Amino acid sequence: MLPINFFAIITAALVPLITGSIWYHPKVFGTVWMRVAGVNKDKMKNSNMGLIFIFSIFLAFLIGMVLQFLTIHQFGALGMIGGDENLAKPSYTAFMKDYRLAYRSFGHGALHAFMTGLFFVFPLFGINAIFERKSWKYVFLNAGYWTITITIMGGIICGWYAVDGFNLATPK
Template sequence: MDFSSINWLAVLVATVSAFVVGGLWYGPIFGKAWMAEMGFTEDELKEANMAKIYGTAFVLEFLIALQLALFLNHGGTDPSVGQGAAYGFHIGFFFIALAMGVNALFSRSSLKLWFINSFYFVILLTLMGVILTVM
């Protein structure tokens, strides 16, 4: 892996974008539906260790953005914005969403929950691909 070609600021911005997208996705867009599908109440969510959750999520999202940057820069290529978006979408949909679909089938979770959880990553990785190729 060649870390010399990594734009660390772009990786950081892509990581932060996960929190922006997540805040919207699991907030005003699908927050109530996600809570209902998961069986959570607002009080239960307030009891969680948010520093641990957000801190660990930041590290994991950073690693996702870093790996996508390494993938996009593989072989010293300079992909276009369209390619970044396409690669992000394909990874998000064909690897993450479909794998989460298999998991949803065996865990017997609802189609709605599968959609909410997996398409967050489809949108996020598409956006990350754009960020990593624009910057």
């Protein structure tokens, strides 16, 4: 079984809080977001921010779990054999020997995560906004935030696997 790098995923799960504190800051897009989202300062003050942050990190952890499969090709190779390396044919072992660390960089992970943002996250926000009668400004603000955020998360997750000492699918 390919190992899951929980340290990379936990680190990446902190990224939404960091990028969100910048993106949604009043001097960046925060004031505009509050207006288009229909949020006011009173509503924000009456919330349990500790609970919101903890739940946000948990949800970002789930996003990170999915991003590893979207950014690391070797997980796809494992899926092709049904998930059990012990039942794999010699061709799988040869593939993993040749490509064990191939395409494992921050840039590669960021590229795949960016494409996920553009072709998955943006349409999700767009569909919801159409039915919720939200503006395109609302869509671009939120989808833009998430596309940038998961781009960084994907880069961290994919790049971390290339770090020596955490070699994914070491050949037998």
